[in-house]
Amino acid sequence: MGIFDFLKPKKKELDVNTYLLQRLKQRIEEKGNLVEFSTQYAAILINSEIEIATVVMKGDFHPFILPLLTITINKDYFPKGIESSLMGLGTTIEEKVESAIDNYIENIFTTIADSFNDTHIDEYDFKSIINNREILWHPKMSKSLVQGKWNETNNQINLYSVIEERVKKELKDYKFNWLKLYISRQPNGEISGECLLNNELWEEGYYLLEEYAKKWKDAGEFLGQKQFIMFRRCDAYDL
Structure with a gap:
């Protein structure tokens, strides 16, 4: 279907x-x-x-x-x-x-x-090489939203930062790429979530999120974190 x-x-x-x-x-x-x-x-x-x-x-x-x-x-x-x-x-x-x-x-x-606005935030801009062609990307992202009771655990970490360096090597030469991140830990310690790049499971990204969640404190509490990112190819690099 x-x-x-x-x-x-x-x-x-x-x-x-x-x-x-x-x-x-x-x-x-x-x-x-x-x-x-x-x-x-x-x-x-x-x-x-x-x-x-x-x-x-x-x-x-x-x-x-x-x-x-x-x-x-x-x-x-x-x-x-x-x-x-x-x-x-x-x-x-x-x-x-x-x-x-x-x-x-x-x-x-x-x-x-x-x-869709060709504006950018300098600290997040980066270049990648795809098919021997250099491309400048302008990431736009939601806030890194948290769920649950974050007491001892640092809730100010930007979830995107966990996968930032690795995702730069995964983007396709499209005008837009997108990345959906979600990771959670149940009170019993079970970790689950998703990492979708252009609607497809990105396993390496998920494992990075999982390792990050294993470091959370606040044992016995539910914790969750999510973020959505769009990557726009700079207009100057369009063919």
């Missing part, structure tokens, strides 16, 4: 997903964007440039959790979409939807939208 098959409305989730898209449209419009509903499937189109499709995932989840899959699409640069699994938390549909939207806007949408 293709990823866009998930975007076809299903009876049980239609009302929740429709409400979620309505609220997402309103929230993004509040930021000064022109937003309209897609005529093809459950999605919205922002400034005729970025499309966001959403679906509420099926499964046996806690009643306070709204599991959500988002696909953020640009037909020129990422036509297959940037995939992201999110969760909304709350006791009502309204609370869960707002929580999911907060999660998406703060961690994903703002970073993607900002990456």
Whole structure:
């Protein structure tokens, strides 16, 4: 089954997903964007440039959790979409939807939208060699968000810094690359997470995150950390 098959409305989730898209449209419009509903499937189109499709995932989840899959699409640069699994938390549909939207806007949408601006932060810029060609990259990233009770453990470490040197060798010669990082430790010490580069599992990156999480203190507490990064090839290096 293709990823866009998930975007076809299903009876049980239609009302929740429709409400979620309505609220997402309103929230993004509040930021000064022109937003309209897609005529093809459950999605919205922002400034005729970025499309966001959403679906509420099926499964046996806690009643306070709204599991959500988002696909953020640009037909020129990422036509297959940037995939992201999110969760909304709350006791009502309204609370869960707002929580999911907060999660998406703060961690994903703002970073993607900002990456379309050819601005840069000098301390993060770097060059790589791909197919014997030098390329300058402008990374844009969300805040390094933390979950749980961080008491003894340093929660100021930028998650991107854990994989920063290694990822420079992994980028493809595309206008945009993207990286989704998540690592967590359960109270029993079990570590899990994901490291996705251009929607694909990047095993070396995950192992680096895992080794980082093994150093966390606060035994018996749940801890989690996540971050989303976009890499824009500098316009001066476009062919």
